[in-house]
Amino acid sequence: MKQSRALTYEEATHRIGRIWMLSAAALFLLVPVSVSIFYDAWPPIKLVGEGLLGVAPIFWTVGVIEAFTFIPMLGSGGSYLAFVTGNLTNLKVPCVLNALQAAKIDPGTEKAEAVSTIAVAVSSIVTTLIIALGVILLGSVQPILQSPALAPAFENILPALFGALAVVFVSKAWKIAIAPLVFMTALFIAVPSLAGSVGVLVPVGAALAMGAARILYKKNLL
Numbered sequence: 001m002k003q004s005r006a007l008t009y010e011e012a013t014h015r016i017g018r019i020w021m022l023s024a025a026a027l028f029l030l031v032p033v034s035v036s037i038f039y040d041a042w043p044p045i046k047l048v049g050e051g052l053l054g055v056a057p058i059f060w061t062v063g064v065i066e067a068f069t070f071i072p073m074l075g076s077g078g079s080y081l082a083f084v085t086g087n088l089t090n091l092k093v094p095c096v097l098n099a100l101q102a103a104k105i106d107p108g109t110e111k112a113e114a115v116s117t118i119a120v121a122v123s124s125i126v127t128t129l130i131i132a133l134g135v136i137l138l139g140s141v142q143p144i145l146q147s148p149a150l151a152p153a154f155e156n157i158l159p160a161l162f163g164a165l166a167v168v169f170v171s172k173a174w175k176i177a178i179a180p181l182v183f184m185t186a187l188f189i190a191v192p193s194l195a196g197s198v199g200v201l202v203p204v205g206a207a208l209a210m211g212a213a214r215i216l217y218k219k220n221l222l
Contacts (some may be wrong), residue, residue, distance in 0.1 A: 004111060009113075015082030024084045069203045073097065073107055077117035087123040089202065090158045097169070136184040175221060179212035180205040 007015065034041050071079045071089055072094055082092040099119035105111045134141065144150070170177040184205055188194060193199065216222045 013077045013080070017076065020084060021080060053164040065203045069206055073116070074120065075107075075113040075116040076115060078120040081117065081120040081124060085120070085127070087127070090161055091127065092120050092123055094161045094164075097118045101169075173213075173222070175216055176209050176213045183208055 006075060066088060067079075067083075070093055074082050078092075078096055082096075085092070096116045096119045100107060100112055100117050103111070103115050105115055107116075145154075166177075170181075174177070184201070185189050189202075213222065
């Protein structure tokens, strides 16, 4: 009798990841379906289609862009966890980059795969615990969180996260950072309304950085 071959780490990661991704998608869809079944109230297909037509293309586009941009940073295990738990741009990706920096490991290696998976998992657990604690203490904490003194802080969480990461990574290769920094600064000054399109513009900045790195490398400036 032929014995089955043991799965490698990467094969096992993809198998488990696909199972959990499909399970999560089914659970997300079961919530509205269960409500509709319980109350016997189904939304008209036409209205659902109109609603999806307005928002789905944006989410599909951002989802595809994030997949190509973030998966090389997160690795396979980290990517499955991150895309199920969400909050990639302002939480999971910074956590992984910071963990790799602290461990002095380059992305794309086997060690980076393990570290990024652990970083995303710990980030997800901590986030869940904080949210649970916030729900329990919402009544007493809400007046503090909604105070005018803290409003500017909540409006600048994302710039603060990426600003802190930029100090570390830009200092390593500041020449590469010049092109995307100048372009994005000029773009946001010219069109301030694009500030809400971070998910789409992050890959644009990444492409500019890679193009600048290639040009500088060919000219022996790196």
